[in-house]
Amino acid sequence: MLAKRIIPCLDVDQGRVVKGVKFVDIRDAGNPVAIAKRYNAEGADEITFLDITASSEQRETLVHVIEQVAAEVFIPLTVGGGIRSLEDVRRMLNAGADKVAINTAAIFKPTLVQQAAERFGSQCIVVAIDAKQVDNHWEIFTHGGRKATGTHAIEWAERMAAYGAGEILLTSMDRDGTKVGFDNQLTRRITDAVSIPVIASGGAGSLQHLADGIQKGGADAVLAASIFHFGEYRIAQAKQYLAAQGIPVRL
Amino acid sequence: MSQTIAVIDYGMGNLRSVQKALQYAAPNDQVIITAEPGRINTADRVVFPGQGAARDCMAAIERHQLSTVIRKAAQEKPFLGVCMGLQVLLTHSTENQGTSLLNLQPGQVRRFRPTTPEIKIPHMGWNQVDIIREHPLWANIATGSRFYFVHSYYIQPDDPDIISATTEHSLTFTSAIATGTLFACQFHPEKSADAGLQLLRNFVSWHPTRDQAQIQ
Incomplete structure (x- = not known):
């Protein structure tokens, strides 16, 4: 049976992991290669790198980071943040990324998803959706949740799946950073609407939240940052917790 | 003694991770990425990866x-x-x-059909590989080990004797075949952490006997 995946997410700014990662035994805590190796050793199923570098000139540093990680870490690597063109996708795949997450650019130019899926295959195209609750539905937001687009999240997910997205990375902007748990209602609506895998993101603060994202939200994978970065929980521990609840995981 | 492992490059997908993983598994060997028939012919071992759609892959092989x-x-x-x-x-x-397709092994390739809403397509992630026939490439790999998959189509070989491993995803499908000097798997060993690296190590040190080769 297919395992549910646990995906640690690293925010990278100019080649360095930010938002502080605290591993007692990693001397250089901001080094993405060292952190990726550590997560790999702990049993992470994939690693997602989110480029938050403000200027596009400095984005090139992430390419080198991915090259270094891909030479030593043999699990799937996803890169997101600032992907705007087919050339951006190609560059990340050539550097060693297995999947590329397209976010804002998909909203302004939805055909980019179609073209990227045709050119590189659906298996490597992830569409990142940042959704926020508005009245009793969810809308897509851009610019870190500041700008509304008026697009309904569920319809958008369906459209992206039809355009050839291989996976959806769904982030609840209401929950992101709150540590109160994923928006499982939102996740459930999306997982019911599309037949491609959905990664739940935004709000995980405990191991039970991870289990809820899978069991209540129906997510195929759960993405988390802070609960792993600060050594609060180890990935192996999270997997054992899920396994004890009957959730299939890779141990 | 150092050997040469050729990774066939026909423009379908990124071969860097395949090369890196092979190089990691065989640090003393030469791992080359090539589309030149001469270099493939003289290599000691050949790895044939591939990504994308069947028609594009076949067109690239012909080109x-x-x-x-x-x-x-x-x-x-x-x-x-x-x-x-x-x-x-x-x-x-x-x-x-x-x-x-190339028709080296008679059989069909079909698309997964979701039987329940829980079955997602593509089949993406870590799934269990049940070894049904022992083979040198499975050395030190337990049956039921998880490997990384990402695909929407699965193979149905005509000859059941070449099936080396199976995996469950809405149905039981063939996840690896083996015959003579050929071993081929649906999962990605280059992305399957320790189990995948073990399979690659087994491959680079595999010496199919002449007898085995002649069975073909």
């Missing part, structure tokens, strides 16, 4: 005039097909309104 070289390599030396590099070895795929 690079590689079908004879692939056929020859698969019958003469340790040969590892990965993902699309497994699928195109069969006869026919239902992908792209029907695509004729």
Whole structure:
């Protein structure tokens, strides 16, 4: 049976992991290669790198980071943040990324998803959706949740799946950073609407939240940052917790 | 002694991770990425990866005039097909309104049909590989180990004797085949952490006996 995946997410700014990662035994805590190796050793199923570098000139540093990680870490690597063109996708795949997450650019130019899926295959195209609750539905937001687009999240997910997205990375902007748990209602609506895998993101603060994202939200994978970065929980521990609840995981 | 491992490059997908993982598994060997028939012919071992759609893969193989070289390599030396590099070895795929394949191994390639809402397509992630026939490439790998998959189509070989492993995803499908000097898997060993690296180590040290090669 297919395992549910646990995906640690690293925010990278100019080649360095930010938002502080605290591993007692990693001397250089901001080094993405060292952190990726550590997560790999702990049993992470994939690693997602989110480029938050403000200027596009400095984005090139992430390419080198991915090259270094891909030479030593043999699990799937996803890169997101600032992907705007087919050339951006190609560059990340050539550097060693297995999947590329397209976010804002998909909203302004939805055909980019179609073209990227045709050119590189659906298996490597992830569409990142940042959704926020508005009245009793969810809308897509851009610019870190500041700008509304008026697009309904569920319809958008369906459209992206039809355009050839291989996976959806769904982030609840209401929950992101709150540590109160994923928006499982939102996740459930999306997982019911599309037949491609959905990664739940935004709000995980405990191991039970991870289990809820899978069991209540129906997510195929759960993405988390802070609960792993600060050594609060180890990935192996999270997997054992899920396994004890009957959730299939890779141990 | 150092040997040469050729990774066939026909423009389908990123071969860097395959090369890196092989180099990691065989630090003293030369791992080359090539589309040149001459270099594939002289290599000690051949890895045949592949990503993307069946029709595009077949078109790329023809454009690079590689079908004879692939056929020859698969019958003469340790040969590892990965993902699309497994699928195109069969006869026919239902992908792209029907695509004729290399027909090295008679059989069909079909699309997964979701039987319940829990079954997602593509089949993406870590799934269990049940070894149904022992093979040197499974050395030190327990049956039921998880490997990383990402695909929407699966193979159905005509000859059940070549099935080396199976996996469950809405149905039981063939996740690896083995015959003579050929071994091919649907999962990605280069992305399957320790289990995948073990399989690659097994591949680079595999010496199929002449007898085995002649069974073909």
